[in-house]
Amino acid sequence: MMLLLLILLAFPLPSRTFIVIKRGTEARPHSRPYMAFIRFINDNHLWRRCGGFLVREDFVMTAAHCHGRNMCVILGAQNIKIKEATRQSIPVLQAFPHPEHSNISRFNDLMLLKLKWKAHLNSAVKTIALPQSQDLVGPNEVCNVAGWGVLANGNCSDTLQEADLEVQHKQTCENVTKYYNNSIQLCVGNPLHRMRAGRGDSGGPLVCKNVAQGIISYGYKKKIPMIFTRISSFVPWIHKIMNVS
Ligand SMILES: *[C@@H]1O[C@H](CO)[C@@H](O)[C@H](O)[C@H]1NC(C)=O
Ligand SMILES: *[C@@H]1O[C@H](CO)[C@@H](O)[C@H](O)[C@H]1NC(C)=O
């Protein structure tokens, strides 16, 4: 206990900014039919939003730090303020945060949400493929993210925003935090374009060649890059949860 306290005192948590697709552009409606909008009540009794993505008719993947009470998933949405005809709102039956998720290192920041009923798949609601264990995304690969997070003006976005981001060399993230492990995380950003994701986007997918390779985990205020969970490192755990649930 004392040791833990000392560690906490010695290494105060950086202010978690979660992540905003700042300077992104509005996505073409339903061009990302796997995107899920997630609402929940956090430990401080506040409503929070996260992104997520449909990986099976009855499972949405997101970040473990998006765990909370009264979790609900909205699929088929473009503007979350409008009751669009394509929209499917489904409560979460059970949440499976990764058992080794750490609030300190933030390693293993992924969660599966078992939906109360199966999503009805159509042109506005579709699943996205997950990677195989051996799929390694490397530096300079250009991928994209999407979300309903905070915009550059500080307001939350009602419409889905998207941005292209580039996978960075691991050294870029190792320079920003000692809690970076390239075998289970991805270092993502584009220092030149200064595009990043922001609060409310976390949990959303990093999509490379139509495969969800990463989950937006966190970033540091005004610092690029951001750190994503590397999904290909968790394939056995994902299969275990989805096969028995
Ligand atoms: C870690 O996060 C979980 C899930 O949000 C929360 O229940 C728990 O209280 C947190 N622990 C600490 C030490 O902050
Ligand atoms: C943010 O939203 C509020 C409330 O909708 C609005 O009054 C304000 O003008 C918005 N800010 C910007 C910078 O767009």
Ligand SMILES: *[C@@H]1O[C@H](CO)[C@@H](O)[C@H](O)[C@H]1NC(C)=O
């Ligand atoms: C990491 O930091 C070192 C030392 O400050 C610097 O030489 C190097 O260029 C940095 N690498 C990256 C990729 O930012």
Ligand SMILES: *[C@@H]1O[C@H](CO)[C@@H](O)[C@H](O)[C@H]1NC(C)=O
């Ligand atoms: C990175 O994570 C892997 C998988 O959990 C682990 O085996 C390895 O020891 C970690 N590396 C470091 C430097 O902590």
